[in-house]
Amino acid sequence: MSLLIRSPNPDVIDPLSWKEAIASLMPDLDICVWPDTGDLERVECFLGQRAEAALFKSMTQIKFMQQFAAGADYALSDPAIPPGLLVSRMVDPAMANTMSLFVLAAVLRYHRQLDAYQRQQVSHVWKRLQVPCAQDRTVGVMGLGALGGDLCSKLVALGFKVAGWSRTDKSLPGVKIYQGPSSLDAFLKCSEILVCLLPLTQATRGILNRENLAKMPHGSYLINVARGEHHVVDDVLAALDSGQLAGATIDVHAHDPNPPADESPLWDHPRVAVTPHVATLSSPTSAAAYVVENIRRVRAGLKPLNVIDRVNGY
Numbered sequence: 001m002s003l004l005i006r007s008p009n010p011d012v013i014d015p016l017s018w019k020e021a022i023a024s025l026m027p028d029l030d031i032c033v034w035p036d037t038g039d040l041e042r043v044e045c046f047l048g049q050r051a052e053a054a055l056f057k058s059m060t061q062i063k064f065m066q067q068f069a070a071g072a073d074y075a076l077s078d079p080a081i082p083p084g085l086l087v088s089r090m091v092d093p094a095m096a097n098t099m100s101l102f103v104l105a106a107v108l109r110y111h112r113q114l115d116a117y118q119r120q121q122v123s124h125v126w127k128r129l130q131v132p133c134a135q136d137r138t139v140g141v142m143g144l145g146a147l148g149g150d151l152c153s154k155l156v157a158l159g160f161k162v163a164g165w166s167r168t169d170k171s172l173p174g175v176k177i178y179q180g181p182s183s184l185d186a187f188l189k190c191s192e193i194l195v196c197l198l199p200l201t202q203a204t205r206g207i208l209n210r211e212n213l214a215k216m217p218h219g220s221y222l223i224n225v226a227r228g229e230h231h232v233v234d235d236v237l238a239a240l241d242s243g244q245l246a247g248a249t250i251d252v253h254a255h256d257p258n259p260p261a262d263e264s265p266l267w268d269h270p271r272v273a274v275t276p277h278v279a280t281l282s283s284p285t286s287a288a289a290y291v292v293e294n295i296r297r298v299r300a301g302l303k304p305l306n307v308i309d310r311v312n313g314y
Ligand code: NDP
Pocket: 069, 070, 071, 072, 091, 142, 143, 144, 145, 146, 147, 148, 165, 166, 167, 168, 169, 180, 181, 197, 198, 199, 200, 201, 203, 204, 225, 226, 227, 251, 252, 277, 278, 279, 280, 281, 314
């Protein structure tokens, strides 16, 4: 049986590095890298993001698809993927750490008002701004999964007050948990820096809208590193212009994976930091072990880890 690797973007996700890392852990595994498919009837695992329906049909013995990505939305919106095929999301500690470091950079920039000093410098203004202690600043994290959970533990270690919002109840040391839709208002009310790490589902699409942004403290900050469809661009801009939001870091855009169109007002807003969906990425040196673990599990008759739940949508 074999593993077929097909990178959605070989410039960013180098399939040969994945092959090398996986082969070092499972030397007997027959690994093919697209466009060399080998005998498609021998493919047991497809490591990729998208493929044509005909390709899936040809892989008659496929046991599961291993995504490069953490988000479930790509697979769930792809009609080519057979609905009965098990699809495992990428979950990897290094990927979580990379995400946490990106978000921490943005949190610290706002917490220490480096964005405000940057604006002051442009006008040659020498003015010291007040700095609240980390313990007096609440960071709200929407989504407490593989990525949000890691971020919370690091924010707690830095001394921040941390609030977390998830669908089901959780217990995370040092984090005040808000669970479900009925607690969303209370969660937003205390979130001075709000980080979105939710999956994109019917329940979360458009959640960062005018109504919800208005529930946050005046002058708070937004960091969206989840999906572009979580925020409503016009509502974020209106909140920035009214001062309800003091700044926003937007890593994800509704028309991902393409960059936002030149005319997007996000580009030029002085209080918006735009990045091109770079908050994190899976790395073969770390995540190859997860892929190998899933292949071993499937060979032992078990389900791969972190299979996308088509009912919950993530
Ligand atoms: P997980 O599935 O591990 O975690 C999702 C979290 O969101 C869980 O805590 C879940 O709650 C919570 N959640 C889901 N639906 C709701 C809801 N309706 N209300 C409240 N909470 C909800 O995902 P990951 O942490 O691995 O990834 C999160 C997202 O990050 C991905 O879906 C993707 O969109 C984005 N991402 C962005 C990247 C980037 O570079 N910008 C890269 C990788 C991922 P519960 O725990 O109760 O199930």
